[in-house]
Amino acid sequence: MALSTFAKLIREAGDRSARENGAEFGAGVQTCLAMALGRLADYSSSLCMWAPAGEFVAHTFGRQALPMVWDFAEVNPLSDTGWNGACEWVRRVLEATSEAKLSPGVVAQASALNQPLPTDSVDATITDPPYYSAIPYADLSDFFYGWLKRSVGTVHRELFLSETAPKDEECVALSHRAAMYRQKDASWFEARMAEACADSRRITRDSGIGVYVFANKETKGWEAMLGALIKSGWVITASWPIDTERGGRLRAHNSAALASSVHLICRPRTGFEVSKNATEIGNWRDVLHELPRRIHDWMPRLAQEGVVGADAIFACLGPALEVFSRYSVVEKASGEAVSLGEYLEHVWAAVAKEALALVFEGADATGFEPDARLTAMWLWTLMSPDSSSNSEGDNELEFDDEADGNKPKTGGFKLEYDAARKIAQGLGAHLESLTHLVEVSGDQARLLPVSERTKHLFGKDEEEPARTTGRKKSVAQLDLFVALTGSEDAEIIWKEKTVKRLGETTLDRVHQAMILFAAARGEALKRFVVEDGVGQDGKFWRLAQALSALYPSGTDEKRWVDGLLARKKQFGF
Ligand SMILES: C[S@@+](CC[C@H](N)C(=O)[O-])C[C@H]1O[C@@H](n2cnc3c(N)ncnc32)[C@H](O)[C@@H]1O
Numbered sequence: 001m002a003l004s005t006f007a008k009l010i011r012e013a014g015d016r017s018a019r020e021n022g023a024e025f026g027a028g029v030q031t032c033l034a035m036a037l038g039r040l041a042d043y044s045s046s047l048c049m050w051a052p053a054g055e056f057v058a059h060t061f062g063r064q065a066l067p068m069v070w071d072f073a074e075v076n077p078l079s080d081t082g083w084n085g086a087c088e089w090v091r092r093v094l095e096a097t098s099e100a101k102l103s104p105g106v107v108a109q110a111s112a113l114n115q116p117l118p119t120d121s122v123d124a125t126i127t128d129p130p131y132y133s134a135i136p137y138a139d140l141s142d143f144f145y146g147w148l149k150r151s152v153g154t155v156h157r158e159l160f161l162s163e164t165a166p167k168d169e170e171c172v173a174l175s176h177r178a179a180m181y182r183q184k185d186a187s188w189f190e191a192r193m194a195e196a197c198a199d200s201r202r203i204t205r206d207s208g209i210g211v212y213v214f215a216n217k218e219t220k221g222w223e224a225m226l227g228a229l230i231k232s233g234w235v236i237t238a239s240w241p242i243d244t245e246r247g248g249r250l251r252a253h254n255s256a257a258l259a260s261s262v263h264l265i266c267r268p269r270t271g272f273e274v275s276k277n278a279t280e281i282g283n284w285r286d287v288l289h290e291l292p293r294r295i296h297d298w299m300p301r302l303a304q305e306g307v308v309g310a311d312a313i314f315a316c317l318g319p320a321l322e323v324f325s326r327y328s329v330v331e332k333a334s335g336e337a338v339s340l341g342e343y344l345e346h347v348w349a350a351v352a353k354e355a356l357a358l359v360f361e362g363a364d365a366t367g368f369e370p371d372a373r374l375t376a377m378w379l380w381t382l383m384s385p386d387s388s389s390n391s392e393g394d395n396e397l398e399f400d401d402e403a404d405g406n407k408p409k410t411g412g413f414k415l416e417y418d419a420a421r422k423i424a425q426g427l428g429a430h431l432e433s434l435t436h437l438v439e440v441s442g443d444q445a446r447l448l449p450v451s452e453r454t455k456h457l458f459g460k461d462e463e464e465p466a467r468t469t470g471r472k473k474s475v476a477q478l479d480l481f482v483a484l485t486g487s488e489d490a491e492i493i494w495k496e497k498t499v500k501r502l503g504e505t506t507l508d509r510v511h512q513a514m515i516l517f518a519a520a521r522g523e524a525l526k527r528f529v530v531e532d533g534v535g536q537d538g539k540f541w542r543l544a545q546a547l548s549a550l551y552p553s554g555t556d557e558k559r560w561v562d563g564l565l566a567r568k569k570q571f572g573f
Helices: 002-021 023-042 083-099 137-152 186-203 219-231 269-276 284-304 309-325 340-359 370-382 417-426 450-463 480-484 487-493 506-518 522-531 538-550 556-566
Strands: 122-127 204-214 234-242 261-268 281-283 329-331 413-416 438-441 444-447
Touching (some): 023 137, 219 261, 219 340, 261 309, 309 370, 340 370, 370 417, 450 506, 450 556, 506 538
Parallel strands (some): 281 329
Antiparallel strands (some): 438 444
16 A cells, blocks of 8 residues: 555656756656565565664565565564665665766666667676576565556556566576476577677677676576587686675575686677687697696685685686687587587585695695595585684575484485586596485585584494483483583583594594594594504695685584694694
């Protein structure tokens, strides 16, 4: 009711202003007030939650979704959070943009598949295309479309011709979401996206540039986007992760979500060939030869710039893809064309190898067993530039320390399965043979927290908690977190024992030492490191050192491995 009334009043205000100040000014006033109405709508739905930390009402689109919520806070539309606040924001934007003295732009609504600009007419196309299957943009747009159409539809008729936001040509892979999107699967996305990129290529001069922003945590999404770019005559020459999101954004947990959006920098292939004198058909052997060199040169530069983790992997895509996409096709000796998917497997491998060299600071990472390499690379992928200092709880990693026997296990470090598989493959490791380290469930893979590896590392004896009076039933076996809450509990769960079976791999031995430290078994730890000779191995300490740099701060793992390292001297190493 309030929104409808505001919409009516906005139309009236526009009309009056047009009569008094001319049509153009009236249209401006009406449009700005309609923007404020959009903000008011954003604060007036039953999805607005109370944000207790800041004591305010949070708006509907804290993230690009309409999630189910249990309760909502209702805003008084005439309050400062309501209409007044909405107008205030619009005023601030108007003021800032007029101070910036920008030259006026032209906005037109058109499909990217058919852009209303002549061929070879622009020096740059800069676009933020849809991110594969991540967001149903047009559906979400309908939340605002109706209110805009009512309040300002008469002023911008050409923008509001349809009943709801246009959806038919929207390039999104949403076939899994609803029957109406049945045809919009991965190949549909790639084909439409290629058409859109080709149309951008058409309007761009040969000497021009294309910038495509992309963010996606699914490797499938990346392959589709990159495939579309290559097919449509662009050469990808660089990729830069740029922070485009406001810090407080609600982020998805459990995932290696990007800290930034990757900007893919492209050049028209025609223009590129002229300058680089390349031929249309690339030789697979040459491409494979050049790839590792490219990554090797690029990685240290990224590290210098503070680009680490998943961001660095994606930042390597540009240079890696330049090697591949400068040809319209790359062929093997047999004449068979190499698919982008196959090339990307090599890219992940080359990136993993370089990243590990950085993680182990020049030490030959191949000296470590696959489990250590996988762990290091996994943690590195999850790193974000501020992960070592971030303590605001807005970390991508979920580390569940409320180990409750009834709850599904959710701790550990999660990656999308496909990304994990590619990393493993790049390192010559197989997830299937590392079930004591990684758990795969659906499309998620979880690097087990060290506490959950106790059973594997110590065998049955240690895992069995000794029952004593005063403690009801059995304590969840691997529940070190409970064990560590007090020394008494630790006594109950951990009997003073020597480690009967030394871990098979360096990683296993480091984890054993971490657990002994965690369980306050000082004597056992000393025997393990000194008498059993585990500490004699330089690799043991090198890996512990690398892990200390990789485990996110605030995690038990970080504390435990640092605890172990702090005793190195004391143990005489
Ligand atoms: C990543 S969003 C852009 C967000 C924008 N940069 C912003 O900050 O609001 C991608 C947009 O492309 C739109 N889109 C998808 N297919 C399109 C097509 N064929 N033509 C034009 N736009 C399309 C989506 O509906 C969505 O609004």
